[in-house]
Amino acid sequence: MSDGFPEVRYADADGVSIAYSVRGTGPIDLVRVPGVMTGILASMVDPVISAHYEDLVRFTRLILLDRRGLGMSDPLVAGGAPPLEQQVEDILAVMDTVGSRQATLYAGVGAGQVALLFAAMHPHRVSRIILNSSWAWLFRADDYPFGPDPAEVDQIRAVMRAKWGNVDDPWAAAFAAPSRNNDPGFRRVLARVQQVSANPAAAVASTFTIDDDVRAILPLVQAPTLVLCGAGRDPEDEMSGAAHSRFLAEHIPGATLTMFPGGDSYFGADTPAIGALIEEFLTGTRPAPVSDRILAAVMFTDIVASTERLVQLGDQQWRAQLDRHDAMTRAQLQRFRGREINTTGDGFLAAFDGPARAVRCAQAIVDGAHQLGIDIRAAVHVGECEVRGDNVAGIAVHIGARVLALADAGEVLTTSTVRDRRRFRHHLHRSRYTHAQRRTRRMGDTRRQHMSDVLRSGVQKEPAAPSCSRRSATCSAGGRAAISDAVDSAEKAYDG
Numbered sequence: 001m002s003d004g005f006p007e008v009r010y011a012d013a014d015g016v017s018i019a020y021s022v023r024g025t026g027p028i029d030l031v032r033v034p035g036v037m038t039g040i041l042a043s044m045v046d047p048v049i050s051a052h053y054e055d056l057v058r059f060t061r062l063i064l065l066d067r068r069g070l071g072m073s074d075p076l077v078a079g080g081a082p083p084l085e086q087q088v089e090d091i092l093a094v095m096d097t098v099g100s101r102q103a104t105l106y107a108g109v110g111a112g113q114v115a116l117l118f119a120a121m122h123p124h125r126v127s128r129i130i131l132n133s134s135w136a137w138l139f140r141a142d143d144y145p146f147g148p149d150p151a152e153v154d155q156i157r158a159v160m161r162a163k164w165g166n167v168d169d170p171w172a173a174a175f176a177a178p179s180r181n182n183d184p185g186f187r188r189v190l191a192r193v194q195q196v197s198a199n200p201a202a203a204v205a206s207t208f209t210i211d212d213d214v215r216a217i218l219p220l221v222q223a224p225t226l227v228l229c230g231a232g233r234d235p236e237d238e239m240s241g242a243a244h245s246r247f248l249a250e251h252i253p254g255a256t257l258t259m260f261p262g263g264d265s266y267f268g269a270d271t272p273a274i275g276a277l278i279e280e281f282l283t284g285t286r287p288a289p290v291s292d293r294i295l296a297a298v299m300f301t302d303i304v305a306s307t308e309r310l311v312q313l314g315d316q317q318w319r320a321q322l323d324r325h326d327a328m329t330r331a332q333l334q335r336f337r338g339r340e341i342n343t344t345g346d347g348f349l350a351a352f353d354g355p356a357r358a359v360r361c362a363q364a365i366v367d368g369a370h371q372l373g374i375d376i377r378a379a380v381h382v383g384e385c386e387v388r389g390d391n392v393a394g395i396a397v398h399i400g401a402r403v404l405a406l407a408d409a410g411e412v413l414t415t416s417t418v419r420d421r422r423r424f425r426h427h428l429h430r431s432r433y434t435h436a437q438r439r440t441r442r443m444g445d446t447r448r449q450h451m452s453d454v455l456r457s458g459v460q461k462e463p464a465a466p467s468c469s470r471r472s473a474t475c476s477a478g479g480r481a482a483i484s485d486a487v488d489s490a491e492k493a494y495d496g
Helices: 047-056 084-098 112-121 150-163 186-197 200-205 215-220 242-251 271-283 306-313 315-335 355-371 395-405 477-495
Strands: 009-013 016-023 028-033 060-065 103-107 126-132 225-230 256-260 292-303 339-343 347-352 376-388 391-393 412-420 423-429
Touching (some): 009 084, 028 112, 028 271, 084 112, 103 112, 112 215, 150 200, 215 242, 242 256, 292 395, 306 315, 315 347, 315 355, 347 355, 347 395, 355 376, 355 412, 391 395, 395 412
Parallel strands (some): 028 060, 028 103, 103 126, 126 225, 225 256, 376 412
Antiparallel strands (some): 009 016, 016 060, 292 347, 339 347, 412 423
16 A cells, blocks of 8 residues: 555546546656556555556556546546547546657556557557456457357446445455455455445446447557466456457457466456566566565554644644654664664654564653653564665565554554464554553563564563463454454455
């Protein structure tokens, strides 16, 4: 998920405002042709989309936009999806606004027809085309034995409208990303993506349009085209099965069909591989490692109720108190050999070589802030991080941020990370830090050093062996479930 709201601007398309956002400064312009679930805000909700876009901006200038009638673009004046020709002109308006004379068009489910028509109408504006799980026409016909029966379209739309944005059972949850089906948080993530992308009526109106058939223009496409499809797609999947992709590759001159191993048509476990294929297609080389990956402890801190304190103290006094807080925090980071990564105005992100120093530092900051009359909360997580210059990124950072959001004032909330072959399992421990009394529970001879297992001031760790007799800090069943869901959702969404 993005750390902040994207910088959104608007292009004028014959009096209609089309929302767009530009990320990165790479030498290749890459236009993300919008589908119904790939709008600008989707990357703020789904960490897999966010990671994919971060990967793309290493070598492109990524241009995102919301389709007319969806997301932050102007709504439709009348019912029904805008014609494909109108969507082409909307993309052209955005490209003109951002000064893109020629771009690669990257389309996924439900967006391929627009990309293909754009390439046929404006060949000089298209350098390359990427089609992932796309089609020239969705519905079955005598000369096109793929896709659903057109007679079923009303039933399909009714199901889509009933399930769109449903947090318990969102539309397409069963087939969009099979690699994420075992993630208990995926359905909620998918529902939120749908909610920020379109309301149910607009989503249905923009999908399953029988008249959108671009098969006849495929021979007119001149740009080099990469057609992507999951080899593991269910052959009976009528929406994004491999048959649609093979048809595209066979009828677009010079197109290349590349099958990736999995079966996702939405973002999932195959997304990093798709990113590598896109980079090779656009740059001619397979992606080389661009960042070091290290095992590190990340610590987040945050001032609780900072807005209320600002109102209570006023700007000048609050600024002075913040300065004292920042100076104290940096002193503790230096004391415990932590590295300041970033500040959030009223909090810090720092990295440590080991979890023990990270938690001791967090507790020292909580104590120091209390002496300044400030309540803070903190979170520590250990995991694999990507080092990008002076910054750190990756799933460990996402998990740490989510855990921080669940901590209360005066708490240091940590995860206990245990290696289990291919993945980490997380068991969260919540301890209420008391300033009046500090107690250290010891485990005697059985005390062990584990990743993220720390024992100080009520921050407890699970026994290292069955013989250890300890009472672990706990929170309510609902609270632990919420914390566990947050971590599992972030991890599985990122790892697929």
